[in-house]
Amino acid sequence: MPLPTFQDVQRAAVLLTGIAHNTPIHTSRQLNEISRATVFLKCENFQRVGAFKFRGAYNAVAHLQSDKPVIALSSGNHAQGIALASQLLGKDAHIVMPEPINPVKRAAVQGYGGIVHIPGNPQEAESFSQDLARDVQGEWIEAFNDPHVIAGQGTAALELLGQVNDLDVLLGPIGGGGLLSGTCLATHGVNPKIQVYACEPAGALDAMYSVKENRIVPQDNPQTIAEGLRTSVGTLTLPILREHLAGFFVVEEQEIGKAMRFIYERMKLIIEPASAVAVAPLLRQEPDLQNKRVGVIISGGNVDLSQYFNRLQGKPQ
Amino acid sequence: MPLPTFQDVQRAAVLLTGIAHNTPIHTSRQLNEISRATVFLKCENFQRVGAFKFRGAYNAVAHLQSDKPVIALSSGNHAQGIALASQLLGKDAHIVMPEPINPVKRAAVQGYGGIVHIPGNPQEAESFSQDLARDVQGEWIEAFNDPHVIAGQGTAALELLGQVNDLDVLLGPIGGGGLLSGTCLATHGVNPKIQVYACEPAGALDAMYSVKENRIVPQDNPQTIAEGLRTSVGTLTLPILREHLAGFFVVEEQEIGKAMRFIYERMKLIIEPASAVAVAPLLRQEPDLQNKRVGVIISGGNVDLSQYFNRLQGKPQ
Numbered sequence: 001m002p003l004p005t006f007q008d009v010q011r012a013a014v015l016l017t018g019i020a021h022n023t024p025i026h027t028s029r030q031l032n033e034i035s036r037a038t039v040f041l042k043c044e045n046f047q048r049v050g051a052f053k054f055r056g057a058y059n060a061v062a063h064l065q066s067d068k069p070v071i072a073l074s075s076g077n078h079a080q081g082i083a084l085a086s087q088l089l090g091k092d093a094h095i096v097m098p099e100p101i102n103p104v105k106r107a108a109v110q111g112y113g114g115i116v117h118i119p120g121n122p123q124e125a126e127s128f129s130q131d132l133a134r135d136v137q138g139e140w141i142e143a144f145n146d147p148h149v150i151a152g153q154g155t156a157a158l159e160l161l162g163q164v165n166d167l168d169v170l171l172g173p174i175g176g177g178g179l180l181s182g183t184c185l186a187t188h189g190v191n192p193k194i195q196v197y198a199c200e201p202a203g204a205l206d207a208m209y210s211v212k213e214n215r216i217v218p219q220d221n222p223q224t225i226a227e228g229l230r231t232s233v234g235t236l237t238l239p240i241l242r243e244h245l246a247g248f249f250v251v252e253e254q255e256i257g258k259a260m261r262f263i264y265e266r267m268k269l270i271i272e273p274a275s276a277v278a279v280a281p282l283l284r285q286e287p288d289l290q291n292k293r294v295g296v297i298i299s300g301g302n303v304d305l306s307q308y309f310n311r312l313q314g315k316p317q
Numbered sequence: 318m319p320l321p322t323f324q325d326v327q328r329a330a331v332l333l334t335g336i337a338h339n340t341p342i343h344t345s346r347q348l349n350e351i352s353r354a355t356v357f358l359k360c361e362n363f364q365r366v367g368a369f370k371f372r373g374a375y376n377a378v379a380h381l382q383s384d385k386p387v388i389a390l391s392s393g394n395h396a397q398g399i400a401l402a403s404q405l406l407g408k409d410a411h412i413v414m415p416e417p418i419n420p421v422k423r424a425a426v427q428g429y430g431g432i433v434h435i436p437g438n439p440q441e442a443e444s445f446s447q448d449l450a451r452d453v454q455g456e457w458i459e460a461f462n463d464p465h466v467i468a469g470q471g472t473a474a475l476e477l478l479g480q481v482n483d484l485d486v487l488l489g490p491i492g493g494g495g496l497l498s499g500t501c502l503a504t505h506g507v508n509p510k511i512q513v514y515a516c517e518p519a520g521a522l523d524a525m526y527s528v529k530e531n532r533i534v535p536q537d538n539p540q541t542i543a544e545g546l547r548t549s550v551g552t553l554t555l556p557i558l559r560e561h562l563a564g565f566f567v568v569e570e571q572e573i574g575k576a577m578r579f580i581y582e583r584m585k586l587i588i589e590p591a592s593a594v595a596v597a598p599l600l601r602q603e604p605d606l607q608n609k610r611v612g613v614i615i616s617g618g619n620v621d622l623s624q625y626f627n628r629l630q631g632k633p634q
Contacts, residue, residue, distance in 0.1 A: 046343070104582060225629065254630065257631075260626065261629075261630070264587070264622060264626070268362045268363055268367050268618035270587055273629075301585035302585075305625060307624070307625065308622060308625050309574060309578040312542065312574040312578075314574075
């Protein structure tokens with residue numbers, strides 16, 4: 001499969017115009033003071049489905065040549081992205097959701113018309129999905145190792161670069177690398193001098209080793225609350241990351257919750273743990289970020305606040 | 318004391334330029350579908366201190382003629398607003414915070430350089446504050462019954478009317494009426510045809526009766542989670558409300574939590590209970606709002622999510 005290019009990101013941006021939200025930039029004097037940088041948060045938490053994943057999902061579904069149903073394997077934001085994109089494009093979507101399933105996300109997928117399948121055994125989700133793809137004659141869309149998905153994710157950075165001038169650095173969280181490889185293509189298509197850093201939890205450090213060793217280091221036993229970042233990189237994302245990344249920032253678990261709390265208390269934004277991984281290097285004043293203009297892709301805002309709302313509404317918790 | 322006018326709101330807007338945030342408008346297809354209206358949320362949750370209260374507080378502190386310290390009585394957003402405004406304007410601020418005090422709000426007040434005083438007995442907060450005002454030779458700024466505070470609060474609606482064309486209706490929550498009376502002045506200064514409705518919890522329905530009976534009906538025993546809405550209206554806000562309001566929407570307690578949850582799940586915005594009171598009439602499809610272009614002042618986003626973050630960070634709850 002050919003690697004996606006900057007032109008693919010530009011085409012995706014045209015396709016998404018009027019469909020994806022042009023998400024806002026949020027800034028904070030207090031964040032700037034603490035980080036000793038000038039920080040611009042690209043708020044994909046306000047994207048449709050609450051995460052950047054809608055961009056890549058829509059671009060991929062729109063590029064399917066047939067009328068066959070779409071199949072995706074995800075309990076997270078990719079599931080919602082594919083369900084909504086398929087609904088908008090008039091296609092059936094079968095979403096295989098392995099346990100543990102967040103009931104809010106399941107309801108959201110169904111609300112977008114997605115048909116939810118739950119494999120009996122989480123270990124068999126992959127083979128279950130393949131059987132399903134055969135049964136329903138569906139077309140599979142991978143969560144990140146797909147050129148159209150990568151190109152779509154890159155449109156967030158492209159938009160950011162149109163909203164904020166003279167960025168020195170761009171930060172984003174890394175799991176499979178779909179967001180980061182798209183971000184690399186978009187950023188260096190606009191300005192090759194901007195440094196793109198990947199931010200990765202110490203408890204799921206496969207991407208950094210994959211880039212160093214130029215092979216896909218498997219993610220066997222990830223230990224992080226950033227559920228979106230527990231996957232390994234793919235055959236398409238790895239070469240793009242190797243070519244473009246300026247480096248990695250490794251983030252400890254305790255920094256993730258701290259960054260989420262800071263961003264809510266000071267900026268009133270609820271960001272998911274993966275996004276907090278990209279904020280944490282700023283809060284600890286990484287030397288390479290000081291006195292720089294830093295863009296951060298806030299990947300999403302889907303966190304489970306149901307205990308809070310249940311308590312507020314007097315419901316059993 | 319003379320009532321504030323539209324011109325006072327315009328002057329406040331000039332004074333606040335570059336100091337208060339020009340807060341964004343958020344919209345949602347799903348909110349529009351459910352409400353059968355076209356809804357524009359004016360997101361004062363993204364204002365400095367996380368609430369519209371900064372606007373009125375800054376305008377009032379800036380209008381003080383002397384160098385005396387400022388005194389305010391508030392455990393809520395007014396406290397933070399006065400503390401930050403005083404810091405920016407180089408004045409000392411003494412904030413009397415009656416129990417129960419949210420530790421996050423107390424820390425925020427102190428972070429803005431405010432000197433926090435806690436009366437031993439909550440019932441004596443008023444006389445405690447008066448003694449303090451005498452002791453420190455301070456100037457008192459009331460939370461809502463102050464012409465500069467009212468004018469400052471009106472700048473949120475003025476800004477909204479510059480951001481969104483052709484609004485038919487404006488909604489806001491009502492407690493003491495500072496936000497709503499300022500909103501009335503701003504809105505009818507721009508376009509007298511726009512209808513301004515006050516949204517009030519059924520468990521704290523004094524403002525509606527005050528307007529009907531043209532007297533300040535005291536708020537003896539308010540029963541609502543919308544803590545910002547538990548006060549009675551004042552001598553300045555009542556006549557403005559009587560002249561301008563199109564009417565009231567009364568909101569039940571269970572609608573408040575439901576609206577907060579909806580706005581988080583669909584729009585990823587954390588709004589305080591008072592703001593949810595102004596969203597609830599839309600969710601129940603009030604006939605007077607259907608097929609209208611409706612602006613809603615989202616008053617703030619300061620809610621206590623510390624249990625959520627403590628759990629996330631593995632801290633005692």
